[in-house]
Amino acid sequence: MNNKIKNLAAIIITCCMLGTQANNLAVESTESIIKNPIEHAVQLMHQANQANEDSRQLILDANTVRKQLKEQRTALIRAKNNPQINSKESQEKIAQLVEKLESNQTQGANLRQQSKLLKQQAAEHFEKGFVQKWKQWVSNTEPLTMDDTVKNIFAHNAQLRSVHKNMLEKANTPEETISQKRDDMSLQVPALVEQNAPPDLNINAFKFSRQEQYFAHIEVHTDETTQSSQSKNVAAVPLNKIHQWRLMISDINGEPLENVKIQVEGHMPGHVHGLPTAPEVTQEIAPGVYLVDGVKFQMKGWWVMKFILPSDLKNKANSVDLNPDFFTFNLVL
């Protein structure tokens, strides 16, 4: 009986999934006539979340099936030892469960993948709408980088905290971290840049917040007084020089998030160290446009910048969330 209900649920979920897919296809074909990309992005986000939830359900369900399968298999072993019990029924059940498990797993994985794709699309559409709406402030849509003219390609190796002496024997030598022997170099330089940054890392300068309630964009802020000393490349951050960023934050409807205190953090994942300075949001230069001052990077490589929103910021359900929402931007400088 229980199994029947579960099968039914699986069928319903599959239908939902197909429905979402159909919906998705429809979306893609009508992309050119989307009037409000932000609204559309929100819809896509809902679908993504639905697909994710469905996927979660399927996986949970699969876990139950796995348990049943285990029970059946134990029963089968018992049956083999006891000729009086008919093992055929058990075998049939096992076959059914295996089929269901496989189907749940495949569907779950598909839905998860689909959810990921939908989120990606949502971010793309939101970015489009955001750029339209915040035209005055967005001068760069590319991921941030470091100026190409910067020759300093060193990054030190700070991979360890105080550890037992024996640990060091297990550590790699710098020679072993030489990423690749280059044909154009006879010097074998370890600790070359971009170490540890995964190849599929999202380095976009536009991001949804962790709880997907807000959307933000970062770029290097240059005003007339600092322009001359900074690179002409608007996406480039300077090396070893304190500079400013603009952090623009909108809510899920594309409206500026005003008058909030934002905490700034940053670190290098491959190096166990933080930023060399303590940057701060010093000013809100326009509604939702925050000036982040004191930003400095002392080396090239993979950096993570985190902007934490106040924990008393009301979420969509209008309840106070104790886990503050935040934005994480990856930079490969």
Place this chain on the structure above:
Amino acid sequence: MEKTSKVNKGCNPRSITIGLLFVLLAACTEQNTETPSDNQELAKKTKTEKKITSDTKELYQFTDIDIQFLEPFLISNLGEPPKSVSNQYSENIDAAKLGKKLFFDASLSNNKQVSCATCHQPKRYFTDGLAFSKATGVTKRSSPSVLGAAYSPWQFWDGRKDSLWSQALGPIEDHNEYNTSRLTYVRNFLEKYPNEYQNVFGDIKLDQIAQLPKSASPKGNSQEIKNWENMSKTQQDLINQVFSHIGKAIMAYQRQLTIPPSRFDHFLEALVEKREAELPKLLSPQEVKGLRLFVGKANCASCHNGPLFTNYEFHNIGAPDPIDKPVELGRYQGVKDLVEDEFTCLSKWSDASEQDCAEMRFLKTSGPELVGALKTPTLRNIAETAPYMQMGQFENLQQVITHYNFPAPPVYNREQHPNRPHFDILPLKLTTQEVVELESFLHTLTSPLPKDDPWWGLEKDID
């Protein structure tokens, strides 16, 4: 594939037998006569020599990208020191000349025997060769060279000062160094250098200073502190004004110190200018091997880079704490001191607007990586500036390299450390031969003493 199979075909039992016969024959000949054996030795020797020459040749071959990579290390790429926002006199030559006099003037110290040059001796590349510097007393650390200091955003091993002018004021009041009070030093200075002072900084209110007690300082002994506290705010400001000007003159002087090119620079210049034939005359094969290790396997260049061989950052490399001393808190203590300091960029005595003091405004005051972290020192003239590390823990370069080769992480002292100290180095696992090579490279960073450069103040040493 075809070629391989042909070779295999040729390897038939018959040819093996013939081969064996030859070997046996050769062995017999070797036993019976001497001449062929000598020939073989000779051949072997020539072969080895040939190998060495070709290896050496390869050693001196650098690709364009290699050269591009190494070029930033050239001393000629150093340029001018970064603009000082907090010292408007930093480029003033008269201020620098006054600063030079002060740098070498022992008469202004308590025992009339201590000057900046006591611990920063020009002939020792502005160091003193001691583990703990000696002035009127013994200091807490080994004095670093002042060469290149103008390029660093932070001064002292732990970066507890944010400018050279503010740094220069520290030793004057330190009871182990000049051991003098702020007021005493200012008064004696003004009496000795009134014209020089006036020429750069304007009027002196000597009459007002005359009324003040003999000695006073917010950092001195209890009597001096009491005297300082009894002074009016205007009087204190008057003294602080001159005091900060003194620091600014010393800074202006230190900014004039330049580092002549070393053998390494001449080698690199020749590389850049494609004068390949000259290369073996400039650095020996051992030194070039050392250079390759320095930027390669030994990973020194990851922190010791640029024309001054430093990244001006703070790292904990775990130089062992002497047993009888408190643990090294490094930058963790440095930032605490900075926040309290009277003479930072943000202070009344700075010539910068608050807006321009970005390093202080956004000073990082917390983080596990601050604990025990010390400023990367320059490696320029390193072979001449032993002992090494902040307390001279290592007597020679070999000991330093051995530490990097098999480092022991800092010991976590739960009573003294605010958190587990960060540790920034990995064992290099260099061979004995490689250690020798690396050390020999470090010797190529020694510049000749510029006897004709008046800023270096080597005149006395020549006499």
